[in-house]
Amino acid sequence: MTFDDEIKIKISQLSDPPKLIDNWEDIADKLSDSFNWKGSKIDWKKTINYKSSQLFGNYSNWVLVIKKFIYDNEICxxxxxxxxxxxxxxxxxxxxVQLTYKQFDNFLAFAVENIPQHHYFFDSSNKWCLVISSEGYVDFGLSQKNLQT
Structure with missing residues (x-):
């Protein structure tokens, strides 16, 4: 069984499982086109309302800090x-993974605690992006390219 398969099974077991999208390349390409990049990371200096916080401790602690970051900075x-x-x-x-706002908190905790690497959460119009990096940072910014109200 692959790691993908293991995570898909775990996601299906969540109380309100989100939709899985196997053909995800177009979604990633749209995100890539919507933000300025510096190497393989978003160039946060070229976003609007940029916020960042460092994460400490284990992944369970990260979830609490990330949720506090989201609510304290009105990112929610x-x-x-x-x-x-x-x-x-x-x-x-x-x-x-395709989520609703109602599924967001539960899936965020699941992803941080179960999936390694960097995590990218963004809306379907690529207006905003929330990134949780494996180096221990959470970053949020609005796209200068796609900022539409």
């Missing part, structure tokens, strides 16, 4: 406006 308002939220992983998974 942007996320809540999104009808569709996508999740892609830097390199561990070969599929994307």
């Amino acid at each position: 308002a942007e996320i809540k406006k999104s009808k569709v939220i996508y999740y892609i992983n830097d390199s561990s998974l070969n599929f994307a």
Whole structure:
């Protein structure tokens, strides 16, 4: 059984499982086109309302810090406006996940605790992106290219 298969099974067992998307390359390409990049990472200096925080401790501690970061910085308002939220992983998974706001918190905790590498959460119009890096940072910014209200 591959890592993808293991994670897909675990996702299917969540109380409100999100939709899995096997053909995720177009989703990743749209995200890539919507933000400026510096090497393999988003160039956060070229985003609007950029926020960042360092993460310490184990992954369970990270979840609490990330959720506090999201609510303290009113990022939850942007996320809540999104009808569709996508999740892609830097390199561990070969599929994307489609979420609703209602599924977001539960899946965020699941992803951080069970899936290695970098985590990218973004809305279907690629207006915003939340990244949790394996180096221990959470970053959020609005796209200068796709900022539409």
